Amino acid sequence: MWKVWYCRNHGYYRAEERKCESCIEIMDEEKAVRLGKLLSGVLRHFPERFGVRMTPEGWVNMDYLARALSRKMRWVRKKHIIALVSSDEKGRYEIRKNMIRARYGHSVNVELDYEDNDLEKLYYGSNEEEAERILEVGLKPVKQRYVHLSTTLEKAIEVGSLRSETPVIIEVDARKAQEDGIRIMKATKDIALAEEIPPKYLRLIKEST
Structure with missing residues (x-):
């Protein structure tokens, strides 16, 4: 079982054992997983359930x-939130001064303000049935505020593999779409976001076998 550790030399990190004698344990894996699920829910889907006020850009x-989370899990303090976010290699959240937000995955209505995507091509991992529909009507968010695109083909295959044993990959002509006025934002090194991508910017590049 891993734990979240911290010291001045190594910062926050997740590991089974501490890196040096100065490292202190912040929380164990069980607590980190529970806190992560609750944090994701509040920052992405239901802030109102906990009486949390969110800015239009998603900041809390x-x-x-x-204080709101401690009503559900009494042991939670701000230091636990900071440790969870700082040790998260996927970069799900960001902290600025005393504010925090989820970088992607929202179902609540937020207006994210990231930098524009700078990649010529982006990718979407899907399955055969869904891909056929997407090529006809375009990429549109279903349960989320934004369409989530992968920045590399490898990442798209990884995402598509969660939906099908034989993933289908759609390539997005991001440069052309952006030249035509479609906003595509870079959320993390692996994920870009858009409100929608019309079908004329899409093509199938990897079919299931």
Whole structure:
């Protein structure tokens, strides 16, 4: 079982054992997983359930958030939220000063303000049935605020493999779409976001076998 550790030399990290004698344990895996699920829910889907006020760009005050989460899990303090976010290699969240937000995955209505995507091509991992429909009507968000695109073919295959044993990959002509006025944002090194991508910018590049 891994734990979240911290020291001045190594910062926050997740590992089974500490890297040096100065490292202190912040929380164990069980607590980190529970906190992660709750944090994801509040910052992406249901802030109102916990009485948390969110800005239009998705930001939440960390002091208020910590107090709200502690009503569900009494041991939670702001330091646990900071440790969870700082040790997350996927970069699901970001912290600025005393504010925090999820970088992607929202179902609540937020207006994210990231930098424009700078990649010529982006990718979407799908299955055969879904891909056929997408090529006809385009990429549109279903249960989320934004369409989530992969920045590499490898990442798209990984995502598509969660939906099918034989994933189908759609390539997005991101440069052309952006030249035509479609906003595509870079959320993380692996994920780009768009409100929708019309079918004329899409093509099938990897079919199931």
